[in-house]
Amino acid sequence: MTIFNKEEYTAAIAAWDASSKDYSTIQKLIPPNYVFILSLDQIDWVKRNNKCTDFCSEMGVYKNQLVLILCPLDPSGQKIAVNEYPYSILSVLTTNLTLIETQEYTLVKNAVLSKDLQQVDKTADMYFPVANMPVMEQDKAVAAIELWRDESSTWFYRECDEFKGTRIFKRFYVPAEDLNPSKEGLSYIVCSFGIKFSEIYQRTLVTLIFISFYQDLQNTGSMEVISNTYDWSRPCPPICQL
Numbered sequence: 001m002t003i004f005n006k007e008e009y010t011a012a013i014a015a016w017d018a019s020s021k022d023y024s025t026i027q028k029l030i031p032p033n034y035v036f037i038l039s040l041d042q043i044d045w046v047k048r049n050n051k052c053t054d055f056c057s058e059m060g061v062y063k064n065q066l067v068l069i070l071c072p073l074d075p076s077g078q079k080i081a082v083n084e085y086p087y088s089i090l091s092v093l094t095t096n097l098t099l100i101e102t103q104e105y106t107l108v109k110n111a112v113l114s115k116d117l118q119q120v121d122k123t124a125d126m127y128f129p130v131a132n133m134p135v136m137e138q139d140k141a142v143a144a145i146e147l148w149r150d151e152s153s154t155w156f157y158r159e160c161d162e163f164k165g166t167r168i169f170k171r172f173y174v175p176a177e178d179l180n181p182s183k184e185g186l187s188y189i190v191c192s193f194g195i196k197f198s199e200i201y202q203r204t205l206v207t208l209i210f211i212s213f214y215q216d217l218q219n220t221g222s223m224e225v226i227s228n229t230y231d232w233s234r235p236c237p238p239i240c241q242l
Contacts, residue, residue: 001041004062004069004085012060012067012087013170019061021165026156029066029090032149036068036088036191043179043189045086050176051075057172057191057208057233058085066090068191071171088191141209144194148206151195155204169206169235178210178233185215201238208233 052073067087072080190211
């Protein structure tokens with residue numbers, strides 16, 4: 001597991017803060033087809049140390065590479081001071097990225113027989129699934145990732161040209177549930193940038209999309225909705241709580 005100490009953590013954050021103001025530097029740091037990979041060790045570290053419903057993913061720069069730094073939060077949402085900070089380097093995918101979403105439907109059929117065993121009524125109702133975790137629909141996830149691939153360069157250029165980089169994300173707040181799927185056999189998590197429009201802020205914002213990979217992705221069990229794609233990470237700025 002790759003780890004920063006406190007000094008390296010602080011230096012990496014400061015390096016991203018400086019880099020995010022320069023469009024040409026950002027282009028070198030963030031190829032649109034690169035992703036972060038979180039290992040099981042890193043995921044378990046967050047589970048052990050985080051005390052909030054969210055955890056924090058800080059952006060940093062280390063050895064001219066963009067890194068995602070994992071930071072635990074206390075119950076009030078403030079960063080917990082720790083001696084080590086796991087991080088993941090933005091890198092190219094080595095395999096295809098497969099997004100899977102399985103929905104289970106329940107068909108309830110009723111038949112009514114009279115006292116002399118003749119059918120007098122029958123009904124059939126289809127019950128649709130309801131998500132019981134923050135699942136992002138596959139089509140929306142794919143659209144957000146493709147928009148990032150196609151438009152991220154334009155997004156960064158506008159942010160640097162018009163706003164001097166002040167609105168570019170410094171960190172993301174991510175639901176801790178994204179690292180704790182109820183399905184067994186988690187192997188690793190891929191974190192991809194995505195772009196989606198915010199109705200509240202009336203502008204496009206960058207998000208992190210978490211895609212879980214399992215030893216047996218088809219072993220779906222009895223969940224109502226099974227997906228390996230999760231979302232709802234909140235970028236800061238504009239959504240800041242620290």
